[in-house]
Amino acid sequence: MEHYNMNLNLKVWRQQNGKSKGEFKMYRVEDISSEMSFLEMFDVLNEKLIQDGEEPVAFDHDCREGICGACSMYINGKPHGPWQANTTCQLHMRAFKDGDTVVVEPWRANAFPVIKDLVVDRTAFDRIIQAGGYISVNTGNAVDGNALPINKDKADASFAAAMCIGCGACVAACKNSSAMLFLSAKVSHLALLPQGEPERHSRVINMLAQMDKEGFGACTNTGACEATCPKEISLTNIAMLNKEYLTASLVADK
Amino acid sequence: MLDAKIPAGPMDDKWTDYKGHCKLVNPANKRKLEVIIVGTGLAGASAAASLGEMGYKVKAFCFQDSPRRAHSIAAQGGINAAKNYQNDGDSVFRLFYDTIKGGDYRAREANVHRLAEVSANIIDQCVAQGVPFAREYGGLLSNRSFGGTQVQRTFYAAGQTGQQLLIGAYQALERQVALGNVTMYSRHEMLEVVMVDGKAQGIIARDLITGTLERHFGNAVLLCTGGYGNVFYLSTNAMGSNVTAAWKAHKQGAAFANPCYTQIHPTCIPVSGDHQSKLTLMSESLRNDGRIWVPKKQGDTRKATDIPEEERDYYLERRYPAFGNLVPRDVASRAAKERCDEGYGVGTSKQAVYLDFAAAIERYGKIEVSKEGRTGVGKDEIIALGKEVVKEKYGNLFDMYEKITGENPYELPMRIYPAVHYTMGGLWVDYELQTTLKGVYCLGEANFSDHGANRLGASALMQGLADGYFVIPYTIGNYLADEIYNKPVSTDHPAFAAAEKEVNDRLVTLMNIKGKQSVESLHKRLGKIMWEKCGMARNAKGLTEAIAEIQALKKEFWSDVKIPGTIEGFNPELDKAGRVADFIELGELMCKDALDRNESCGGHFREESQTEDGEAMRHDDQYMYVAAWEYAGESNWNLHKEELKYEVIKPSQRNYK
Structure with a gap:
């Protein structure tokens, strides 16, 4: 593939902290290689800002290989940018051409308050997991791993749901800021396994209650979440969640 | 200084005997004992969950926004366990043997044997938690072969095994958070161990959002902070992976073992x-x-x-x-x-x-x-x-x-x-995973104990979870059983105040340098020195030069680094500056260790020590020891040697021709 260099105009959301008012600022970056990742382009911008005596743009990132779920930029109106099934850190600059203007914002959702610039607080996701996104088994109580055979298709489907990286792109993409795709991925992951059976009903009820409490919106089945999910978590998980919830509401003791 | 506390008796019985005789803490007392866990990857999250379940009061810290982001998540291939589900001749002994041999006979036998013993329990535990491992059509767990071993003992979840195991441990941890047994401090970084009367009694942590320093009491401190591959700047590690917490413990007296053993993934x-x-x-x-x-x-x-x-x-x-x-x-x-x-x-x-x-x-x-x-x-x-x-x-x-x-x-x-992919070196620990600093334990990649000079594929996940789920729950009790007689130290104690002042002074000093070079540019230069002179091949001349270059770079860092922003508030550049300052000091020690070890073994290749056709040559007569370095002031370390005694396996030169 031919490599090329480009100059870009960046329109970046700057906000000192959760209490202050934010604004867009324009920056120009030059000689950006098409081989760079999007975050490496931000590294270039930040080095320039530091040399100019300005504060660099704060953004979350860690593994830079698409699995930790830390990176979270809303690029040109799409969470994680233009590529399908991709995270911000794996977006590479050959997605852009010389002279482009790129707009970069944080995830926008009431339940994800801004900490600084492009960094938001996603601990609401942890609290949703605390509400029931686990199997209550203490260390040392396990039977042999092969004592309970699990249908391969179910195990594979469970894994497909468990691939969620908890980045929050689904929330950012949703017009209602709903966390249904995230939540349903966890409900499916555990409900599809026999180990998840004993807490199946209480789990879905409690997790959903926590989602509401955190201020996420309701689901209206638009599907923007699925379209933007870097791990291609399927909308069928939401269908499964609805089924689980309905059953649980009818039969659960609490 | 180095007492490995290896239990007496035959290798097969050591761990069983240890478990049968170690001290226990009764449930009422567990509620009174506080344990601090730094780092929440596989080792930290599994330890936090297990100790929380047992009834200890746990405080867990991570620098990421959530424990689910720890770099264990990026592990792709799999996790080894001596299950012998394939009926292909695997056993605890074979896993033990392969790990010792793979480590080029530079690991401690007793620790590795225990690792092999508990490996099977890990798979059971993870399955019970709902980890969706790959399965066969009959519904049973699938295995694949890995890293040149002759049996199929690797369990996996597509190319995302680390992710699935971490999510399992994370969920167990969040369950304990919900039950009130674990308090989670995310976006926090440990910056000092607090020592009172010769033992660890807490830490100083910095809230990375507000920049404020916090004092936390703990009867013991567990460092589960991962590897230090980012000393090379470029590595497969996450951007935030760092040595800082381990390095603070090292400077307080915890010996650092085999720092030069680095795994370069092909x-x-x-x-x-x-x-x-x-x-x-x-x-x-x-x-x-x-x-x-x-x-x-x-x-x-x-x-x-x-x-x-x-x-x-x-x-x-x-x-x-x-x-x-x-x-x-x-x-x-x-x-x-x-x-x-x-x-x-x-x-x-x-x-x-x-x-x-x-x-x-x-x-x-x-x-x-x-x-x-x-x-x-x-x-x-x-x-x-x-x-x-x-x-x-x-x-x-x-x-x-x-x-x-x-x-x-x-x-x-x-x-x-x-x-650069993994670091076999780390804080020296005894059989109980305690460092030479009383009350400070080290688990997972951050310690040195199980992989010798080279780690085999699919063994890192195994070790992290073995330490957290199945080793520390026993060994910590042996220490904490004596702590029940002591009243908790107040965080107003002068030792806490002194430690906090030290941390604060260092941050102020960093901010006041106001030089010209960015943290990133200095980190890159350190990485270049390390990669060229302490990378895949090393020699005495290069290592000697590297030590001088790193010392010069250290001076430059402390006189010319430029950190924007303020101490208060969210300032990732300041966080990074502290980490790079520690990497610079570690880099020097790695070169020193590499210089001392004039043999080639595992990931450490000394050009002076090779066969005629360019293969690595070990010198068991001179270097069959763990090099544990004790900090003795700036650019100064004392070497302590833990002799490695192979009672069960007879060392031989590796040959792949």
Whole structure:
């Protein structure tokens, strides 16, 4: 593939902290290689800002290989940018051409308050997991791993749901800021396994209650979440969640 | 200084005997004891969950926004366990033996045996938690072979095993948070251990959002902070992975063991330019089907597909006919470096070799055709069928490669080059995982104990979870049982105030330098020194130069670093500055350790110590020891040696020819 260099105009959301008012600022970056990742382009911008005596743009990132779920930029109106099934850190600059203007914002959702610039607080996701996104088994109580055979298709489907990286792109993409795709991925992951059976009903009820409490919106089945999910978590998980919830509401003791 | 506290008795009975005789803490007392856990990857999250379940009051700290982001999540290939589900002759002894041999006879036998013993429990525990491991059609767990071992003992979840195991441990941890047994402090960084009367009684942590320093009391401190590969700047580690917490403990008196043992993984995507911020691994499993080669002609600029078969040098198959492309990681990495150094490298940087799937694609295509019982099928169709098979096996890795490089690995061979991946060295720990600093324990990659001079594939996840789920719950009790007689130290104690002042002074000093060079640029320079002189091949001259260069860089850092922003508030540049300052000091110690060890073993290759045909040569007579370095002031360390005694396994020179 031919490599090329480009100059870009960046329109970046700057906000000192959760209490202050934010604004867009324009920056120009030059000689950006098409081989760079999007975050490496931000590294270039930040080095320039530091040399100019300005504060660099704060953004979350860690593994830079698409699995930790830390990176979270809303690029040109799409969470994680233009590529399908991709995270911000794996977006590479050959997605852009010389002279482009790129707009970069944080995830926008009431339940994800801004900490600084492009960094938001996603601990609401942890609290949703605390509400029931686990199997209550203490260390040392396990039977042999092969004592309970699990249908391969179910195990594979469970894994497909468990691939969620908890980045929050689904929330950012949703017009209602709903966390249904995230939540349903966890409900499916555990409900599809026999180990998840004993807490199946209480789990879905409690997790959903926590989602509401955190201020996420309701689901209206638009599907923007699925379209933007870097791990291609399927909308069928939401269908499964609805089924689980309905059953649980009818039969659960609490 | 070094008492490994290895239980007496036959190897098979040591751990059982230990568990039968270690001190216990009764449930009422557990509620009164507080344990601080720093780092929430596989080791930290599993320890926090297990100790919380047992009733201890746990405080867990991580620098990420959530424990689910720890870098354990990026592990691809799998986790070993001596289950022998395949009936292919695996056993605790074989896993023990392979790990000792793979570590080039530089690991402690008793620890490794315990690791092999508990490995099977880990799989059971993870399955019970709902980790969706790969399964066969009969519903039972699937295994694959890995890293040159002769049995199939690796459990996996596609190419995301680390993710699934971490999510399992994370969920167990969040359950304990919900139950009130664990308090989670995310976006917090430990910056000092607080010592009172010769034992750890807490830490100073910094809230990375507000910048405020916090004092936390604990009856014991567990460091589960991962490896220090980022000392090389470019590595497969996450951007935030750092040595800071371990280094603070080291400077308080915890010995640092075998710092020079670094694993350079042979199959990573090569550096594409100066902008490069990190390197990405391509799973070792690719070497099962990919053939590694370079052109036979130096400086050949033709496209890979234009180079005819007879002009290609499959150098691993040529040099190591018995193991071919499946030689261990250290051997494969050095061979790639040798070819590139001689001018046979490919790509624009010439620092890469080809990993070619064309032969595998054709082979699989032919198998598909013969499965269908067809004849007279054209080559194009065979290739198309073969690509489908390869896609099923490695699709996610091929996609990742294409996203990063823009090249289609189904059509062109991958370009790969070795990269820093894992650090076998770490804080010295005894059999109980306690460091030489009383009350400070170290688990997972952060300690030195189980992998010797080279780690085998699929063993890192095993060790992290073994330490957290099945070792520390026993060994911590042996220490805490005596702590019940002591009243908790108030965080108003002068030791806390002094530690906090020390941390604060350091932050103020950093901010006041107001120099010209960014943290990142200084980190890059450190990485360059380390990679060139303490990387895949090392020699006395280079290491001596490196030590002088690092000392000079340290002076430059402390007089010319430029950190924007303020101490208060969210300031990632300040966080990074503290970490790079510690990496610089660690880099010096790594070179010192590498210089001391004038032998080649595992990931440590000293050019002075090789056979006539360029293979690594160990010197068991002189270096069969763990090098544990005690901090003794700036650029000064005392070496303590823990002699390694092999009671069960007889060391031999590794040979892959």
